[in-house]
Amino acid sequence: MGRTERVTIEDVAARAGVHAATVSRALNHPEQVAAATRERVEAVVAELDFVPNRAARGLITGRTGNVAVIVPDLTNPHFAALVQAAGRAARGAELQLLLVDTGEYADEEIRAARTLSHEVDGFVILSPRRLHRELAVLGATPAVFVNRPVKGHASIIMRTAPAVEEAVRHLAALGHTHVAYVGGPKASWAATERRDAVRRSSAATGLSVHEVAVGPPTFEAGADAVDAVVATPATAVVAFNAQMALGLIAGLSRRDISVPDEISVIGGDDVPMALMTAPPLTAISLPTDEAGTAAVTRLGGPGDRLELEATFVERGSTAPVSR
Amino acid sequence: MGRTERVTIEDVAARAGVHAATVSRALNHPEQVAAATRERVEAVVAELDFVPNRAARGLITGRTGNVAVIVPDLTNPHFAALVQAAGRAARGAELQLLLVDTGEYADEEIRAARTLSHEVDGFVILSPRRLHRELAVLGATPAVFVNRPVKGHASIIMRTAPAVEEAVRHLAALGHTHVAYVGGPKASWAATERRDAVRRSSAATGLSVHEVAVGPPTFEAGADAVDAVVATPATAVVAFNAQMALGLIAGLSRRDISVPDEISVIGGDDVPMALMTAPPLTAISLPTDEAGTAAVTRLGGPGDRLELEATFVERGSTAPVSR
DNA sequence: ATGAAAGCGCTAACAA
DNA sequence: TTGTTAGCGCTTTCAT
Numbered sequence: 001m002g003r004t005e006r007v008t009i010e011d012v013a014a015r016a017g018v019h020a021a022t023v024s025r026a027l028n029h030p031e032q033v034a035a036a037t038r039e040r041v042e043a044v045v046a047e048l049d050f051v052p053n054r055a056a057r058g059l060i061t062g063r064t065g066n067v068a069v070i071v072p073d074l075t076n077p078h079f080a081a082l083v084q085a086a087g088r089a090a091r092g093a094e095l096q097l098l099l100v101d102t103g104e105y106a107d108e109e110i111r112a113a114r115t116l117s118h119e120v121d122g123f124v125i126l127s128p129r130r131l132h133r134e135l136a137v138l139g140a141t142p143a144v145f146v147n148r149p150v151k152g153h154a155s156i157i158m159r160t161a162p163a164v165e166e167a168v169r170h171l172a173a174l175g176h177t178h179v180a181y182v183g184g185p186k187a188s189w190a191a192t193e194r195r196d197a198v199r200r201s202s203a204a205t206g207l208s209v210h211e212v213a214v215g216p217p218t219f220e221a222g223a224d225a226v227d228a229v230v231a232t233p234a235t236a237v238v239a240f241n242a243q244m245a246l247g248l249i250a251g252l253s254r255r256d257i258s259v260p261d262e263i264s265v266i267g268g269d270d271v272p273m274a275l276m277t278a279p280p281l282t283a284i285s286l287p288t289d290e291a292g293t294a295a296v297t298r299l300g301g302p303g304d305r306l307e308l309e310a311t312f313v314e315r316g317s318t319a320p321v322s323r
Numbered sequence: 324m325g326r327t328e329r330v331t332i333e334d335v336a337a338r339a340g341v342h343a344a345t346v347s348r349a350l351n352h353p354e355q356v357a358a359a360t361r362e363r364v365e366a367v368v369a370e371l372d373f374v375p376n377r378a379a380r381g382l383i384t385g386r387t388g389n390v391a392v393i394v395p396d397l398t399n400p401h402f403a404a405l406v407q408a409a410g411r412a413a414r415g416a417e418l419q420l421l422l423v424d425t426g427e428y429a430d431e432e433i434r435a436a437r438t439l440s441h442e443v444d445g446f447v448i449l450s451p452r453r454l455h456r457e458l459a460v461l462g463a464t465p466a467v468f469v470n471r472p473v474k475g476h477a478s479i480i481m482r483t484a485p486a487v488e489e490a491v492r493h494l495a496a497l498g499h500t501h502v503a504y505v506g507g508p509k510a511s512w513a514a515t516e517r518r519d520a521v522r523r524s525s526a527a528t529g530l531s532v533h534e535v536a537v538g539p540p541t542f543e544a545g546a547d548a549v550d551a552v553v554a555t556p557a558t559a560v561v562a563f564n565a566q567m568a569l570g571l572i573a574g575l576s577r578r579d580i581s582v583p584d585e586i587s588v589i590g591g592d593d594v595p596m597a598l599m600t601a602p603p604l605t606a607i608s609l610p611t612d613e614a615g616t617a618a619v620t621r622l623g624g625p626g627d628r629l630e631l632e633a634t635f636v637e638r639g640s641t642a643p644v645s646r
Numbered sequence: 647a648t649g650a651a652a653g654c655g656c657t658a659a660c661a662a
Numbered sequence: 663t664t665g666t667t668a669g670c671g672c673t674t675t676c677a678t
Contacts, residue, residue, distance in 0.1 A: 006441060008654095008655060010655080010656095018665090019664070019665050019666080020655090020665095021656095021657075021667095022665075024656065024658090025657090025663095025664085032663075032664095033663075034663060037663080037664085051437065052656070053655050054442050055377075055378040055379075055381045055382050055387065055442070055654090055655080056382055056655035056657085056670090057655080057656055057657070058378045059376075059382060059656070059669090059670045059671065060656060060669075061657070062670085064378065066421075069422075074397075074403045074406060075400060075403045075404055075407055075595075077398060077400070080397045080398045080403050083397055083422070083424075084396075084397045084426070087397070087423070088424075088426070096421050096439075096442075097422045097423075098389075098419050098420065098422075099421075099422040100420070101407050103407070103411070114372070114374065117374075118376060119376075119377050218595075219595065220595070220599060223599050246596075247599060250600055250601055251599075272398075272541075272542065272543070273542045273569075276546050276573050276574075278573055278576045278577055329671090331670095331671060331672085332671065333671080333672095341649090342648065342649050343649095344648075344649065344650080344651095344673075344674080345647085345648060347673055347674085348647090348648085351673075355647075357647055360647080360648085375671085376670090376671050376672065377672095379671035379672040380671080381654090381672090382653090382654045382655065382656090382672070383653075383671090383674075384654090384672090384674095385654085
C-alpha cells in the first residue's frame with residue numbers, strides 16, 4: 001500500500017518461503033508450479049503489490065512489452081482515432097504504447113526508429129513520410145505500416161478507391177460535369193490513391209477534373225483552397241480528407257456560396273463531427289478502428305498486406321447541379 | 324548499417340581497444356576520459372551505430388527515460404494538443420512518451436498508474452477522474468497534474484476564471500440578461516472552475532444563469548443540448564468547451580436559429596477550427612502548449628502549483644441582444 | 647585515465 | 663516440483 005520502496009521478486013520469494021525462480025514460474029508458467037505453492041505466491045504478490053520490473057525482464061527475454069507508434073500529427077483527428085484504437089489493442093495484448101509525434105520534421109521518423117528499434121517489440125507506423133525509404137534503421141524489429149504498402153513489411157491499407165469511384169459516380173448522377181479535387185500531402189500514399197481514383201473514375205464517367213492546391217490536410221488549408229476552387233468551372237469538390245472538406249464548406253459559406261445548392265462537397269475521409277455540421281458532410285468513411293487494432297494485432301504476424309475497405313456515405317453536402 | 328544483430332557496449336569496447344567501462348564513461352561522463360580515447364570510442368559508436376540499451380541502463384541507474392501521459396480521450400483536440408506539446412518537451416529532454424488513453428474507464432487510470440509506476444520516471448496526468456483520490460498507487464514516482472490541483476503534487480493549472488468573467492461582462496455589455504451554461508464532465512476540475520466563474524460573475528453583473536445538460540464534452544453533446552437551451556429564456560450560451568459550443572452552433576443553425584443574431588455562443592476553451600467556422604467562435608483561449616511543455620519540464624521540479632492564464636477572445640459568435 | 651569486478655531484477659537452463 | 667546457477671547489457675565503485 002503506502003510502501004514506496006520497490007518490491008522485488010526476492011521480497012516475494014522470502015515472504016512466500018520459496019526461491020525467486022519459483023515466484024517467476026508461478027507468474028509466467030503457472031502450470032509448472034504446484035497449486036498450493038502458486039496460491040501462496042499469488043497471495044504474497046497481491047499483499048506486497050508486486051509488479052515485475054519490465055526492464056529486468058526484458059533484458060533477459062528480449063521482449064520489452066513496448067510498441068512504438070509513429071504518427072505525423074496527433075492533432076489530426078484521423079491519427080488520434082487510429083492511435084486510440086491502437087492503444088486499446090495494445091492494452092489487450094499487455095503492451096505499452098510509446099508515442100512519437102514527428103510533427104513538422106519528417107526526418108524525426110528516422111531518428112525515432114533508430115533509437116527505439118531496440119527498445120520496442122514493434123513499430124506501428126502511420127503514414128510515413130520518410131521511413132519507407134530508410135527501412136534499414138528498423139533493424140530486425142517488426143513493423144506494420146498503415147496506409148502505405150511497403151515491400152517486405154506488414155501493412156494495413158484502408159482502400160478508398162472503390163468508395164471514391166462511387167462518390168464520383170454519385171456526382172455524375174447528380175448532373176455534375178466538372179469536379180475539383182483538393183489534394184493532400186505529396187508524401188501521403190492515401191492522397192495519391194485518392195487522387196488517382198478521382199482521375200480514373202472521372203475519366204470513366206466523362207467528368208472533367210480540376211486539381212487545385214495541395215497543402216497540409218487541415219481545415220485551414222481547405223478554407224484557403226476556396227479561391228482556387230471557385231476559379232474553376234467545377235460545381236463539385238472532392239477534398240483529400242474531411243478536415244479540408246469542412247474547411248471548404250466554411251470558406252464557401254463565408255463567401256455566401258451555398259453548399260450543396262451551388263457547390264457540392266465530398267470529404268475523402270470522415271470524422272465524427274462531419275455528421276453534425278450544416279450541411280452534414282457527404283464523405284468516405286474509413287475503417288479507422290479496425291485499422292488501428294489490426295496494426296497492433298498483426299505485429300507478430302506475417303509481413304503481408306491487409307486491405308480494409310472504405311465506404312461512401314451520402315449525407316447533405318452533395319446535391320444535383322443547379323441551372 | 325544493415326546489421327541486424329544487437330550491438331553491445333562490449334562490441335564497441337573490443338573494436339576501440341578499451342574496456343566496456345571506458346566506453347560507458349566516454350558516453351556518460353566524457354570529461355573523465357582522455358580526449359584521444361573519447362574520440363576513438365565516439366568513432367566506433369558511430370561506425371557500429373551503437374545505441375545503449377535503455378533497459379540495462381535503467382536497471383542500474385533507476386531511471387527509465389520514460390514518462391507516462393495519462394489522458395481521458397485522445398480524440399478530444401484539447402488533449403491531443405496537450406499530448407503533442409508534452410511530446411515535444413519530452414524529446415528535448417530525451418524522454419519517451421508512454422501514452423495511456425483511459426477512454427470510458429476511469430478505473431483504468433489507477434491500473435495504469437500502478438503498473439507503470441516503476442517503469443517510468445514520472446507521470447503527466449491530464450484531468451484525472453479517479454487518480455487524484457488514489458495517490459498511493461503512484462508510489463514514489465513524481466507526477467504532474469494538469470488542470471487539477473492535487474495536494475502534495477505538482478500541478479499545472481490553466482485558470483479560466485478571469486477570462487470567463489470577462490466573457491460574462493462582455494455578454495452583459497451586449498445587453499444580455501439571461502445566459503445558459505452548458506456544463507462539462509462532473510469529475511473535471513476545469514468544468515467546475517468554469518461553472519463557478521459563470522455563476523459568480525453572472526451574479527456580480529446581474530445576469531440570470533440557466534444551467535443545462537451536463538454531458539461528455541463533445542460536439543454531439545453540444546448539439547444535443549440545444550433543446551434544453553432554447554427552453555430557457557437565455558439569449559446567450561456559454562459552453563464548457565469549444566467542441567460543445569461548435570455543436571451548439573450547428574444544432575441551432577439546424578433549427579434556423581441564427582448565431583449570433585438570435586443567440587450568442589461562447590466556448591469555454593478554444594480549438595484551431597473555431598477561428599474558421601461561420602461564425603468564428605468567441606472563446607476562451609487556453610495556453611495549451613505552455614501547459615503541455617511545462618508538465619514535462621517540471622516533472623523533476625518542486626511539487627508546487629503553476630498557474631497559467633487563459634484569455635478571452637471575442638470573435639463572431641456573440642452580438643448585442645436583439646429586440 | 648583506465649581496468650576489474652560487482653550487481654541492478656529478472657528468467658531460463660540445468661540439477662536435484 | 664523446486665532450487666541453483668548463470669547471465670541479459672549496462673554503470674559504478676574501487677583499484678591500479
